[in-house]
Amino acid sequence: MGEHTARRCCLGWDFSTQQVKVVAVDTEMNICYEDSVQFDRDLPEFGTQGGVHVHKDRLTVTSPVLMWVQALDIILEKMKASGFDFSQVLALSGAGQQHGSVYWSAGASLVLTSLSPDLPLHQQLQACFTLGDCPVWMDSSTTAQCRHLEAAVGGAQVLSCLTGSRAYERFTGNQIAKIYQQNPEAYLRTERISLVSSFAASLFLGSYSPIDYSDGSGMNLLQIQEKVWSQACLSACAPHLEEKLGSPVPSCSVVGAISSYYIQRYGFAPGCRVVAFTGDNPASLAGMRLEEGDIAVSLGTSDTLFLWLREPLPALEGHVFCNPVEPQHYMALLCFKNGSLMREKIRDESASHSWSEFSKALQSTEMGNSGNLGFYFDVMEITPEIIGCHRFNAENHEVPAFPGDVEIRALIEGQFMAKRIHAEGLGYRVMPKTKILATGGASCNKDILQVLADVFGAPVYVMDTSSSACVGSAYRAFHGLAGGTDMAFSEVVKSAPKPRLAATPTPGASEVYEALLPRYARLEQKILSQTGSPLK
Numbered sequence: 260m261g262e263h264t265a266r267r268c269c270l271g272w273d274f275s276t277q278q279v280k281v282v283a284v285d286t287e288m289n290i291c292y293e294d295s296v297q298f299d300r301d302l303p304e305f306g307t308q309g310g311v312h313v314h315k316d317r318l319t320v321t322s323p324v325l326m327w328v329q330a331l332d333i334i335l336e337k338m339k340a341s342g343f344d345f346s347q348v349l350a351l352s353g354a355g356q357q358h359g360s361v362y363w364s365a366g367a368s369l370v371l372t373s374l375s376p377d378l379p380l381h382q383q384l385q386a387c388f389t390l391g392d393c394p395v396w397m398d399s400s401t402t403a404q405c406r407h408l409e410a411a412v413g414g415a416q417v418l419s420c421l422t423g424s425r426a427y428e429r430f431t432g433n434q435i436a437k438i439y440q441q442n443p444e445a446y447l448r449t450e451r452i453s454l455v456s457s458f459a460a461s462l463f464l465g466s467y468s469p470i471d472y473s474d475g476s477g478m479n480l481l482q483i484q485e486k487v488w489s490q491a492c493l494s495a496c497a498p499h500l501e502e503k504l505g506s507p508v509p510s511c512s513v514v515g516a517i518s519s520y521y522i523q524r525y526g527f528a529p530g531c532r533v534v535a536f537t538g539d540n541p542a543s544l545a546g547m548r549l550e551e552g553d554i555a556v557s558l559g560t561s562d563t564l565f566l567w568l569r570e571p572l573p574a575l576e577g578h579v580f581c582n583p584v585e586p587q588h589y590m591a592l593l594c595f596k597n598g599s600l601m602r603e604k605i606r607d608e609s610a611s612h613s614w615s616e617f618s619k620a621l622q623s624t625e626m627g628n629s630g631n632l633g634f635y636f637d638v639m640e641i642t643p644e645i646i647g648c649h650r651f652n653a654e655n656h657e658v659p660a661f662p663g664d665v666e667i668r669a670l671i672e673g674q675f676m677a678k679r680i681h682a683e684g685l686g687y688r689v690m691p692k693t694k695i696l697a698t699g700g701a702s703c704n705k706d707i708l709q710v711l712a713d714v715f716g717a718p719v720y721v722m723d724t725s726s727s728a729c730v731g732s733a734y735r736a737f738h739g740l741a742g743g744t745d746m747a748f749s750e751v752v753k754s755a756p757k758p759r760l761a762a763t764p765t766p767g768a769s770e771v772y773e774a775l776l777p778r779y780a781r782l783e784q785k786i787l788s789q790t791g792s793p794l795k
């Protein structure tokens with residue numbers, strides 16, 4: 260790779276499930292460097308699949324912490340070999356897969372502060388972790404701990420109001436509880452517990468980085484309104500936990516200067532600042548530059564909604580996190596498991612396996628589908644917990660089938676009405692300035708995006724979000740450098756590339772869907788009461 264022209268920049272890191280990725284963003288907010296290390300491909304000695312180890316019980320899922328450390332060594336050496344000028348880096352921040360946890364052994368902080376620049380990180384940190392295999396977000400082995408936590412605080416809804424989510428198996432507090440119960444000796448030898456995000460920040464700081472409010476919201480431990488650890492939740496999970504976690508900080512905090520290790524080994528400038536790392540989803544919200552009233556719809560295998568909320572209504576579904584770029588606001592995640600696989604199934608059955616036939620069906624059917632409504636859940640849906648397909652005609656009578664083109668519109672209108680209804684259940688409201696940002700595979704289909712714009716009554720934009728967590732981390736580094744809470748994030752990133760307008764609401768759309776949405780919601784509740792498992 261050729262010499263890089265020296266340009267002042269910020270680095271954005273992403274310690275995700277399958278890779279460590281980095282982007283450099285210059286002061287004009289353009290990406291000027293990117294690189295990655297794939298765990299399975301570049302570190303095969305760890306034997307991961309998709310970056311993880313799925314254990315024999317099929318519930319426990321972990322990743323080797325030293326694989327993450329060695330991946331950082333490799334990517335820094337790749338950058339150095341490519342001629343990247345580290346002295347131009349003004350600040351750096353990053354993201355980590357949410358909910359995962361890292362267990363630093365007693366004395367590890369002394370090793371972190373005295374790293375030799377002559378050796379790679381992984382050789383020096385070998386003995387710094389009480390657990391070599393860290394639980395990650397794909398783990399679902401802590402159901403018992405979830406029930407215990409909910410009971411300890413007064414129930415699922417109480418826990419959701421307190422921490423932003425009911426208890427979920429992957430959430431860190433429940434994972435820590437399991438480790439304390441099953442490996443108390445390791446727990447007691449642990450002097451610090453980090454999230455993947457704050458672990459990565461610690462590597463750059465050369466000391467323990469605090470957990471930020473936004474990623475800390477994914478632990479079932481942080482009171483998201485007060486931004487303090489919940490004593491009731493801490494006590495229900497493990498003893499002396501608060502001292503192992505440290506105090507949480509605003510996500511835009513400068514947590515320190517880069518460790519001398521990087522100055523001496525790679526040529527970083529001594530003044531390079533480290534801004535608190537956060538979770539991959541909060542970082543993506545920053546990368547997509549969502550603002551109040553906006554909603555991002557990731558149309559992938561499962562569909563994920565990112566919401567910006569001023570006043571959340573925590574519920575028994577979805578997750579509310581502290582907002583990573585506006586400390587007084589919130590964000591929410593809603594996951595819909597029946598996403599692209601469901602769309603592809605209906606395409607195959609009703610549009611002869613053809614997206615162009617699929618689009619023609621949407622073009623040839625009217626908004627509102629003549630009152631026909633469909634619910635399509637091939638696998639148990641998360642939001643809400645329903646399985647099966649249900650079709651209703653304009654008279655609310657359930658029918659066994661629809662004609663092909665009606666089926667296709669019923670699927671897409673149903674998927675988007677569900678998203679709007681459940682987003683509004685978490686406190687989201689479409690505002691006059693609302694922008695919908697569509698990402699993921701289906702966002703390249705303009706007819707699907709037209710339905711999205713019609714159902715929400717808001718314009719739909721598209722942008723490249725393949726590195727949104729990294730880019731968002733670099734933006735957040737600029738934000739921290741500019742003073743964080745004293746400076747609006749939107750102001751810091753205003754010169755960043757703009758998303759492209761892809762669809763605007765059809766005239767008359769709001770009348771159609773304002774009438775249809777309550778009907779859809781009532782039918783969903785009817786199906787839920789008849790078939791779905793009651794929310795825990």
Ligand SMILES: O=C(CO)[C@@H](O)[C@H](O)CF
Binds near residue numbers: 275355396477539540
């Ligand atoms: O569990 C999740 C969010 O709650 C996932 O999106 C992880 O953050 C992926 F790393």
